Amino acid sequence: MVTELDIRKTIIDISFKCGEPTHIGGSLSMVELLNLLFGEVLKHRPKEPEWADRDLFILSKGHSVLCYLAVLHLYGYFDAEKLATFQTNGSDFIAHPVKKPQLGIESSNGSLGQGLSYGLGLALGMEMKNEDRRVYVMLGDGECNEGSVWEAAALAAELSSHRLCAIIDENHFRNDGSTSTYANKIKLSGIWRSFGWNVIEIDGHDRQQIRKAFASASAYREGPTAIVANTVKGRGIDFMEGNNDWHHNRITANVYKDCLRALGLEPING
Amino acid sequence: MVEINEKNARTWSRIGIRAIYGQALAAYAAENPNIIAISADLGRSSGLDRFSKEYPNQFINTGIAEQTMVGVAAGLARSGFDVFASTFAPFASMRASEQVRMNMGYMGEPVKLVALGSGFAMGYLGNSHYGLEDLAVMRAIPGLTIVSPADCAEIYKTLEACIGYPRPVYIRLTGAINCPIVYEKDYAFELGKAVWIKPASDITIVSAGTTVGHCLKAVSILEEEGHSIGLLNMHTVKPLDVEALEKVAATSSTMIVVEEHMRSGGLGSAVIEHFAGRLDVPCRLVTHGIPDHYGETGTYSYMLKISGLDAEGIADFVRHTV
Numbered sequence: 001m002v003t004e005l006d007i008r009k010t011i012i013d014i015s016f017k018c019g020e021p022t023h024i025g026g027s028l029s030m031v032e033l034l035n036l037l038f039g040e041v042l043k044h045r046p047k048e049p050e051w052a053d054r055d056l057f058i059l060s061k062g063h064s065v066l067c068y069l070a071v072l073h074l075y076g077y078f079d080a081e082k083l084a085t086f087q088t089n090g091s092d093f094i095a096h097p098v099k100k101p102q103l104g105i106e107s108s109n110g111s112l113g114q115g116l117s118y119g120l121g122l123a124l125g126m127e128m129k130n131e132d133r134r135v136y137v138m139l140g141d142g143e144c145n146e147g148s149v150w151e152a153a154a155l156a157a158e159l160s161s162h163r164l165c166a167i168i169d170e171n172h173f174r175n176d177g178s179t180s181t182y183a184n185k186i187k188l189s190g191i192w193r194s195f196g197w198n199v200i201e202i203d204g205h206d207r208q209q210i211r212k213a214f215a216s217a218s219a220y221r222e223g224p225t226a227i228v229a230n231t232v233k234g235r236g237i238d239f240m241e242g243n244n245d246w247h248h249n250r251i252t253a254n255v256y257k258d259c260l261r262a263l264g265l266e267p268i269n270g
Numbered sequence: 271m272v273e274i275n276e277k278n279a280r281t282w283s284r285i286g287i288r289a290i291y292g293q294a295l296a297a298y299a300a301e302n303p304n305i306i307a308i309s310a311d312l313g314r315s316s317g318l319d320r321f322s323k324e325y326p327n328q329f330i331n332t333g334i335a336e337q338t339m340v341g342v343a344a345g346l347a348r349s350g351f352d353v354f355a356s357t358f359a360p361f362a363s364m365r366a367s368e369q370v371r372m373n374m375g376y377m378g379e380p381v382k383l384v385a386l387g388s389g390f391a392m393g394y395l396g397n398s399h400y401g402l403e404d405l406a407v408m409r410a411i412p413g414l415t416i417v418s419p420a421d422c423a424e425i426y427k428t429l430e431a432c433i434g435y436p437r438p439v440y441i442r443l444t445g446a447i448n449c450p451i452v453y454e455k456d457y458a459f460e461l462g463k464a465v466w467i468k469p470a471s472d473i474t475i476v477s478a479g480t481t482v483g484h485c486l487k488a489v490s491i492l493e494e495e496g497h498s499i500g501l502l503n504m505h506t507v508k509p510l511d512v513e514a515l516e517k518v519a520a521t522s523s524t525m526i527v528v529e530e531h532m533r534s535g536g537l538g539s540a541v542i543e544h545f546a547g548r549l550d551v552p553c554r555l556v557t558h559g560i561p562d563h564y565g566e567t568g569t570y571s572y573m574l575k576i577s578g579l580d581a582e583g584i585a586d587f588v589r590h591t592v
Contacts, residue, residue: 123345125345125349
């Protein structure tokens, strides 16, 4: 079984080893969501990544690729050696997902606001072919600033596309700071609801709530479901939690040791 | 494929380019349930109203949401459908250009994006609706095939070639009703392979879209004056048929590229890029398109006239060039 600790440790490892600034905070906030999705919900076969009957996951908040790669690796899509190529010249793994279904990456992302319409197209394709499959699209709350999200949201509701499930990692920050537009003035879940979606609000770090939300989304047949998950940016590493300096930053050797301590793992060399 | 003959060509011309697009797609959809038409709320402006009634399960109106139209089209194309997504040219190529870049370019999803009313075809709707820069934007995105059919018959040919074609295509439709007829009988059409309308001569015109028909009329005028003019229909703007271009360069003393697009970034630019840096091309290369500003607005024929892109204007341009 893959634990959230495994995923967080892997995220920190990849980030430290590449020696470059990476998007850490938004990767740590979605660990529980992605782990439950890949561990218990998603129909997939890591050893047969292009299995025709698989469900599809789209990381629309593409900058959180560290968590995605950590999960794909830990679930067996590729080995540690392959993962270690992250942000080396010519690698399949860079700061945003690059479509490669044979590695479990279903779409190229990085330009925010594009994953939902693509996911909707995939879901409609499944519907037209009467396939028993689903599409899960992970978005950020900052990403929901993009108008294209709402174009797609409106259409998905209009077409009652119940094979589509959006997961919103509401970690309350975007690049420059707080997502105050939503947090203080308009409730994000309220917007999704007003667009005609089945909205489930949860604590995005609570396994039981996540599990129930996915089950409820799968059972809902009237239209698309949005799981609005309240999360903590940088979750699991105390000095990164709610500290947007870790939106995109470099983990030095000293910080790496601090990270391991924060995760309850003693640094190997003291 | 319906028969291309004189009678059909005349009927199609009267019906007009946009309506023929919908009519042609419906004809193919009748035999092919894999075809899906998507429109960003312009079904009635593109002959797709009949399509939507006859094949409701193969039609999606995304609403006035071009970015989503391209994203949804990409997801469906990825799922194996032959997806034709259409809206007016500036919205397809510019409002949604980043979706085109990510989905069709970067990911290579084989969407067929149909740009309606490109060039000046939208007449009084004005510059907001003209497609004068779309080739420049779309040409810069790697992986796209770009086709601009010369007339209604070539719309049938283009759509037929695009069905099952595994790569993304931008289909640029210029022209309106009563567009000039280029083809009155069947001919060989292949994506990427230009078609000779008049064999290469001392002066050869290279064009694309419905401008080809205006060029053809211009050639007739000039022939009556004793000129011998070649005419090449470069329906596929990307990738260019370089073999045909080399033939022009080897045969002609002057090559004139004529297009209903800004001079910057369109077919003329593409041809110039092909020959750039070459010292072995004795042929003079001239481009005739739209100058770099947003001008006045009028009917389609007025716009072509003041831009020197109707038959008389093109003939004048050729006379002045030579």
